Amino acid sequence: MPELPDVEGFRRVLAEHAGARIRSVEVRDAGVLRGVSEGRLERELRGHRFDRPRRQGKWLIAPAEGPVLILHFGMTGSLSWHSAGEPEHRHDRVLWRLDGGELRFRDMRKLQGVRLARDERDAERLLADLGPDALDLSRSDLAGRLGGRRGRLKSALTDQSLIAGLGNLLADEICWLARINPLRQVRDLDEDDIGTLHRAMRRVLRESIKAERVPPRRTWLTGARDDPAGRCPRCGTPLSRRRVSGRTTVWCGHCQPS
Structure with missing residues (x-):
């Protein structure tokens, strides 16, 4: 997609x-x-x-x-x-x-x-119902948009009325790089979590824009997520999978504890 x-x-x-x-x-x-x-x-x-x-x-x-x-x-x-x-x-x-x-x-x-x-x-x-472009968000913008939200982080990140541009692959990659479980409740994120999430989002977006896609690198989650027996590129733990808001969500249970 x-x-x-x-x-x-x-x-x-x-x-x-x-x-x-x-x-x-x-x-x-x-x-x-x-x-x-x-x-x-x-x-x-x-x-x-x-x-x-x-x-x-x-x-x-x-x-x-x-x-x-x-x-x-x-x-x-x-x-x-x-x-x-x-x-x-x-x-x-x-x-x-x-x-x-x-x-x-x-x-x-x-x-x-x-x-x-x-x-x-x-x-x-x-386009009035569309949120701001994800690459334009500052750390404080991200905190403001997530503040007071209910539901899981993955659902919030892929809500286009909240943040425009993040789809299934980007959201999972950002959470993996930030070491934050995508199933966490948004209300449980603290300031440090938001900062880490924002840095990960900027890095993933910038690298993906260079490639004009979310690149399937061996050192990224995308390099292993399509393998049914895929393992975390960082620690080797078998990847976890679950449907969230109708989307297949992939994460590492060791690097991204719930």
Whole structure:
């Protein structure tokens, strides 16, 4: 599933072509359109130029001289640049043709997709329920957002209305690096825990952004979590697994005691 680092990679792809004129928009599958028709998407973007795009968590926001394109990549989405005439993939859903090539929104499962806001104010309205981008959070911001919360830490970290951008892999990796059990109650975290959690979040995000994904390194939890017999890369203890808020949660019972 694309998380904050993946979306930052997609943002950089689009940023490389900011300023290029949109010659046409072709919708191969309207099943990815959310609240906008094929005709309106083409009509309002054709002839415009993308301004510098930005990221808010798992959302990519691309102003285009008035209208604002908003992309969410669900579980299997991506945005990539292709030269003109390059064969299309069967899961390419929307194509924006620019001078010299085209941007392609590709998505197998079509769980989210493409939105179009009338302007920046409309974009803010569409994203009003979204929390701040995880990489923008200071230690005090994180403490304020977690303060008074009920429930398990894993659920809080992956709540997009609280913190935008952290998905299943990132949340588990952050907790593992911080040596904090993801099943702990948020109200039980003290100031030291919050500080450790914030440092771990910054480190994991920065390293993942470099890789444009949560990297499956042997020294990271991600390098072992998909192995049914996986062991902690730090101490060798067999990893524990449990469903939390519908997500498979992985941790080390030794390094992250409850």
